[in-house]
Amino acid sequence: MNFRAESWIPQVLAERRAQGLGRHLVQMPRAGGKFFSDGREWLNFASNDYLNLAGHPAVLAASRKALDAYGAGAGASRLVSGNLPIHEELETRLAELKGYPSALVFGSGFLANAGIIPALVGSGDTLFADRLSHASLLDAALLSRARLHRFRHNDPGHLQVLLERHGGGAGRRLIVSESVFSMDGDRAPLEALIGLAERHNALLMIDEAHATGVLGEEGAGACHAVGGHCPVNLAMGTLSKALGNYGGFVACSPSMRDYLINHSRALIYTTALPPAVVGGALGALDVLRENPRMGSELLERADYFRQRLIQAGFRVGDSTTQIIPVILGGAERMVQWSARLREVGVMVPAIRAPTVPVGTERLRFSITLAHTRADLERAVQALCDTSPVVQGGDS
Ligand SMILES: Cc1ncc(COP(=O)(O)O)c(C=O)c1O
Structure with missing residues (x-):
């Protein structure tokens, strides 16, 4: 190995540590x-x-059952030959939970965000994101090459100013926020965001990573709790937090699902989730249904x-x-x-x-x-x- 090519690393790490910002596992x-x-x-x-589900006996049993039925790995991407019945069963159950007509599962929550945002907007389009949005949303925004405007945290008034200033023109508009913010535990003003998205004809995507399984009826999340028919275009969530497993998903319209299957690189170019993980997530949804x-x-x-x-x-x-x-x-x-x-x-x-x-x-x-x-x-x-x-x- 050419260690000389890595000679700059110790100094960069030392600078980080000197600022009290070193990280280690x-x-x-x-x-x-x-x-x-x-x-x-x-x-x-x-x-x-x-929800203390990662070690729940019913979740472990469901995970083992899927492992025995389908094997350890899915063997290919969803579009090639990795799309097993259990993946579609999970999507049906997630759509039911969220009150949406359909859902699409991704390899992780990070991959869901990285796959959705660049599929929806690109150069010539405009993205509006809460200033405290999770790194996966901001990285996805950069990846998309859309013009990014960050509005002040949970401030729909500032978002409105930005939409009026930058929202015109021919391109698509996408508003992104989280229903529960990961580092503060506060909630987004969803109704105001929904109103602004409607008035400005913008797509609205809400990251429900920390709301799924926790907020709303049976853990359906905050978007569901707002009421109305699928009030946001994309209600993204993870299987890795309250559901005790791994993976990400989005609840959306059937045409949006179809669009993402055709355009989302983080869905197209990666192997489907392993069956045991999908089974475990289904087991967690069963436990949640029995204990709403x-x-x-x-x-x-x-x-x-x-x-x-x-x-x-x-x-x-x-x-x-x-x-x-x-x-x-x-x-x-x-x-x-x-x-x-x-x-x-x-x-x-x-x-x-x-x-x-x-x-x-x-x-x-x-x-x-x-x-x-x-x-x-x-x-x-x-x-x-x-x-x-x-x-x-x-x-
Ligand atoms: C708000 C938010 N979105 C997305 C993610 C990524 O989810 P995952 O851990 O399933 O990749 C996280 C994880 O920390 C998160 O906090």
């Missing part, structure tokens, strides 16, 4: 919101397994935790969901706080720039159904005991 003994390891119980608030209150139960637990944090004097931003940031600022300080919490068995990631704006560095809590009230109390206590600043709350 941490090995976990297993997945999920709570587990035993090294003779102690760990609370893991860094998992997106919100799982999402509401999760939101109740998260609300309890948020109130306890506020009482203790912590800043939690505008979170109203299972994602709760504790915002203090300072990359190094957050990394050290996260490390101190880990010493007492509480895992919570420090989130730094560029994932969040400089000055809003935070600990990001993901509450899951694995966390009992007693666990949440333990976490509040651990936060108070290890906090780098004296809190001004009443607890």
